[in-house]
Structures are given as C-alpha cells and as structure tokens.
Amino acid sequence: MKASANNLNQTQLDGNVIDRCKRGDVRAFRELYNAYAAAMYNICLRMTGNVSDAEDTLQEAFIQVHRNIGKLEREASVTAWIKRIVVNHCLNNLRKKKVYFEEVEEVEVAEEAGIDEDSFTWTVSAVKSAIHGLPQGYRTVLNLYLFEDYSHREIADMMGITESTVKTQYMRAKEKVRQIVKQQNLIR
Amino acid sequence: MPENFESFIQQHRDAFEEPGPSPRVWDALERELEGGRKGRVVSLLGKNWFKAAVIAVLLVNAAVLFYIARHKQQQQQDLAVVIPEMQDAKVYYSNRINEKLELINAYPVNELGLDSAARQELQLRNDTYKTLENELKNNPGNQRIRGAMIRYYQLKLELFDKILEELHEKHAAPTTHTKKQYEAEI
Numbered sequence: 001m002k003a004s005a006n007n008l009n010q011t012q013l014d015g016n017v018i019d020r021c022k023r024g025d026v027r028a029f030r031e032l033y034n035a036y037a038a039a040m041y042n043i044c045l046r047m048t049g050n051v052s053d054a055e056d057t058l059q060e061a062f063i064q065v066h067r068n069i070g071k072l073e074r075e076a077s078v079t080a081w082i083k084r085i086v087v088n089h090c091l092n093n094l095r096k097k098k099v100y101f102e103e104v105e106e107v108e109v110a111e112e113a114g115i116d117e118d119s120f121t122w123t124v125s126a127v128k129s130a131i132h133g134l135p136q137g138y139r140t141v142l143n144l145y146l147f148e149d150y151s152h153r154e155i156a157d158m159m160g161i162t163e164s165t166v167k168t169q170y171m172r173a174k175e176k177v178r179q180i181v182k183q184q185n186l187i188r
Numbered sequence: 189m190p191e192n193f194e195s196f197i198q199q200h201r202d203a204f205e206e207p208g209p210s211p212r213v214w215d216a217l218e219r220e221l222e223g224g225r226k227g228r229v230v231s232l233l234g235k236n237w238f239k240a241a242v243i244a245v246l247l248v249n250a251a252v253l254f255y256i257a258r259h260k261q262q263q264q265q266d267l268a269v270v271i272p273e274m275q276d277a278k279v280y281y282s283n284r285i286n287e288k289l290e291l292i293n294a295y296p297v298n299e300l301g302l303d304s305a306a307r308q309e310l311q312l313r314n315d316t317y318k319t320l321e322n323e324l325k326n327n328p329g330n331q332r333i334r335g336a337m338i339r340y341y342q343l344k345l346e347l348f349d350k351i352l353e354e355l356h357e358k359h360a361a362p363t364t365h366t367k368k369q370y371e372a373e374i
Contacts, residue, residue, distance in 0.1 A: 041209040045206055055213050124204060127196065
C-alpha cells in the first residue's frame with residue numbers, strides 16, 4: 001500500500017476507532033496502525049535513510065501514539081498528530097546519533113551558473129538518490145519542507161534552529177540535488 | 189520534459205512513496221503493547237507486595253490452624269462453659285477489627301491497590317471466619333478451634349495495622365475531602 005501522509009484523512013477510519021483506541025481496544029489500534037503505517041513509514045524512511053532505523057522509529061512512534069491517544073482532543077487532526085509524533089521521533093533519533101542541526105549564516109545561495117534545468121531529465125530514482133546523498137541536516141530540512149509540507153517556521157521550531165537557517169539549508173539542499181542530478185545526466 | 193525540481197516532486201509525489209513497513213513492526217509493537225499491560229500488572233503487584241504477602245500469610249495461617257483444629261477435635265472434649273468467653277472475645281475483636289476496617293475503607297480503592305478478591309478477604313466475616321464459626325458452634329468445647337478463632341482475630345488486627353501503617357506513610361489520614369479529591373483525580 002502506498003500512501004503519503006499528506007493524502008491521508010480521517011475518513012479512512014471509522015468514526016469510533018479513536019474512541020475505541022482510547023478505551024484500550026487493541027483491535028481498534030490495529031486499524032489505526034493499518035491506516036497510517038505506510039505513510040508514516042515513508043516519513044521515517046526519508047528521515048533516517050535506511051529500512052532498519054525507519055522500522056524501529058516507526059515502532060517507537062506508535063508506542064507513543066498508543067500511550068498518548070487518550071490525550072488526543074476530539075476535534076484535533078489525527079493525521080497531523082500522529083505525523084508530528086513520528087517526525088519528532090525521527091528528529092530525536094537523529095540527535096541521539098549526534099546529528100546536529102547547526103545554525104548557518106544567512107547567505108544568498110546562488111543557483112550554479114550554467115545549470116539549465118531544461119537541459120537535463122529529472123527522474124524519480126535520480127532525485128531519490130540525490131536526496132539520499134545529501135548531508136543529514138540538508139536532507140532533513142528538504143524532506144520536511146518538500147515532502148511533509150511543513151513551513152520553514154514549523155521546521156525551525158521542530159529542529160530548534162532559526163527560520164533563516166532553515167531557508168538557507170533548504171536552498172543549499174535544493175542546489176545540491178540539482179548538481180547531483182546534473183552529474184548523473186552527464187554520466188549517461 | 190522541462191520541469192524544475194520542486195514542480196517535479198509535486199507532480200510525481202506518489203512515485204516517491206515506498207510500500208509500507210514489514211509485518212515485523214506490528215508484531216513487535218503488539219508484543220510491546222502486551223508487555224506494557226503485563227508490566228503494569230506486575231508493577232501494581234510490586235507496589236503492594238507487602239499487603240499481598242500479609243494477606244497470603246493470613247490465609248495460610250488460618251488454613252493451618254483450621255486444619256489442626258479439625259484434626260484434633262476428637263481429642264478435645266471441653267465443657268460448654270467456654271462459650272461466654274468466646275462471645276466476649278468476639279465482641280472485643282470484632283469492634284477493633286471493624287474500627288480499623290472503616291479507616292482502611294476511607295481510602296479510595298485504587299490507593300489500596302487490592303483486587304476485589306483481596307478486599308473481600310479483608311472483611312471480618314470472610315469464608316475462613318464463617319468456617320471457623322461453624323466449627324466452633326459444632327464443637328463449642330474444642331480448645332483448638334477456639335485458639336484458631338482467637339488467632340484469626342489477632343492476625344486480622346495485625347494485618348490491618350500493617351496496612352494502615354503503610355497507608356499513613358504514604359498519605360495523611362484520609363478525610364472526606366481528600367477522598368473526594370482522589371475521586372476527582374481519577
């Protein structure tokens with residue numbers, strides 16, 4: 001099953017699944033897991049960069065979902081709540097691995113002269129590979145902004161860095177991806 | 189196909205998604221959830237280990253005393269004059285036991301950390317008591333049964349003292365107000 005977190009909505013779940021989860025119904029929690037596991041796993045995979053860490057992070061995140069579902073307010077978005085728990089787990093695990101999201105000076109990142117995007121072909125595999133090859137900090141910012149649809153401000157808050165750093169890192173990450181994809185085009 | 193990076197990703201968003209996680213994630217998660225529940229039960233038992241142990245000792249003592257009394261009853265042929273003494277003992281111990289039981293019952297059930305069977309065992313007239321009482325009626329002169337009954341009263345009082353001591357250490361003496369607070373918190 002392929003599903004991105006951005007396409008998920010609560011209508012995929014029966015209205016009372018959350019209420020049943022709150023009452024400790026494991027079968028209901030299984031339904032909740034089935035509805036969100038694929039999308040949340042993809043977030044973990046993008047953030048951690050490997051299957052083993054992604055699955056471990058997903059498991060930890062869902063344990064927290066289970067523990068805290070009683071606190072979920074009725075009118076809150078289940079998707080946004082679960083996604084936030086998953087993203088926070090990914091960020092915490094990266095911090096445990098001594099990945100530091102450092103501040104960078106706000107500088108204008110110029111697009112590399114001569115990179116004409118029209119002149120080479122974008123492919124999903126080339127972009128995936130390029131993103132995977134980014135330094136962890138760049139990759140995190142780029143994933144949160146492009147794939148998870150968080151704003152620069154939200155990403156800054158989650159990562160504990162300034163909004164300007166997020167913007168700069170995003171621009172650099174994007175530029176780096178362009179360069180890598182261009183290199184791959186030239187090799188072919 | 190002339191596209192820039194961001195528009196390419198937006199247009200091919202679904203193609204960037206991988207299939208879901210392997211079944212091992214749910215299996216591990218389920219084990220964790222099951223373990224969590226077991227863990228809480230074990231933890232509750234651990235928290236109240238002392239009370240559980242005292243109740244177990246009380247039950248074993250009562251059972252042993254009862255067994256001895258029953259086994260030896262043929263050999264004991266005392267007179268019925270002991271009944272008034274037992275009546276006095278019953279009044280004395282019952283009053284003291286009921287006083288302490290009231291103090292214990294003033295605490296919310298969740299603070300006691302005992303299940304319904306254990307709470308039932310705290311009552312004065314539990315199954316052990318009723319059996320001893322019947323035996324005493326049938327064998328009023330039997331010293332062993334009388335001794336077992338007195339020992340039952342004493343053990344019960346000791347148990348309640350220990351429980352109250354533990355509850356006092358954890359909390360100030362409960363009042364109607366604090367009980368309401370506990371209930372509100374729950």
